[in-house]
Amino acid sequence: MALRDVVERHSATTVVFLHRLPPWVLPLVVAVLMVVGLFVRSWAGALAMLVLALFLGWFAYLSWPGLPWTARLLRVAAVVLLLAFAVGDITRF
Secondary structure (H helix, E strand, O other): OOHHHHHHHHHHHHHHHHHHOOOOHHHHHHHHHHHHHHHOOOHHHHHHHHHHHHHHHHHHHHHHHHOOHHHHHHHHHHHHHHHHHHHHHHHOO
């Protein structure tokens, strides 16, 4: 069984759970993580950025086959930028 099949199978219940949440919950959580990551200059800010990068990377991996190259490039750039912010916060201490 391919890695993609395993990830998609294990992600199915989480995706269904996220889909069943009220539509305002996920954007609110993302916004809170982004604000904490940008304005809290400590391990908590770095952790918020890492969680956001993992979440975005996971969604990018799941949607990758159906995306045009421009959308793929934007997703990779967003994950790299979040990771750069997190590393910047971590190396500051």
